[in-house]
Amino acid sequence: MKLRSTILACLAALLASAAPAAAATPSAPAYIDISVQQNIDWRDGLTVRFLPDEKLCRSKYGNKQWQSACATVLGEDGEPVRGIAISPAVPGTWRWAGRTSARFTPRETLSPSASYTIDTAGMHIPASVKLSRPQAKITTRPLAVSMPQHN
Numbered sequence: 001m002k003l004r005s006t007i008l009a010c011l012a013a014l015l016a017s018a019a020p021a022a023a024a025t026p027s028a029p030a031y032i033d034i035s036v037q038q039n040i041d042w043r044d045g046l047t048v049r050f051l052p053d054e055k056l057c058r059s060k061y062g063n064k065q066w067q068s069a070c071a072t073v074l075g076e077d078g079e080p081v082r083g084i085a086i087s088p089a090v091p092g093t094w095r096w097a098g099r100t101s102a103r104f105t106p107r108e109t110l111s112p113s114a115s116y117t118i119d120t121a122g123m124h125i126p127a128s129v130k131l132s133r134p135q136a137k138i139t140t141r142p143l144a145v146s147m148p149q150h151n
Contacts, residue, residue, distance in 0.1 A: 081123070088116070
């Protein structure tokens with residue numbers, strides 16, 4: 001019985017030490033910034049990444065704890081993303097591509113050399129997350145033709 005108690009106490013200590021040093025709360029939120037990138041294949045649309053705002057997180061939580069304090073999960077892979085918008089409006093779907101990235105798949109190919117604004121202000125995010133900025137802009141790549149070289 002004493003061995004069992006010792007094992008349980010060791011296991012509890014191990015689990016406690018494996019827990020993150022700090023978890024985001026509404027009074028100590030995870031500060032998240034957004035970035036947008038065009039996917040390699042034009043038909044694949046855009047990906048919005050929600051990553052810790054390193055500068056702000058370091059200033060609030062210090063150099064040692066900023067990563068764990070600002071780590072967060074915003075969605076589940078494959079689930080629809082609600083409240084995010086692209087303008088000018090483009091028909092398509094938003095889905096989570098992992099827990100911190102949202103992918104926009106347009107019904108039609110995005111226009112080349114076109115500017116778009118992604119607005120996340122309408123998203124339902126946990127109270128423990130604060131977005132550094134609600135919008136991001138992107139200009140799609142220009143239309144290009146490449147010709148194979150013949151020797």
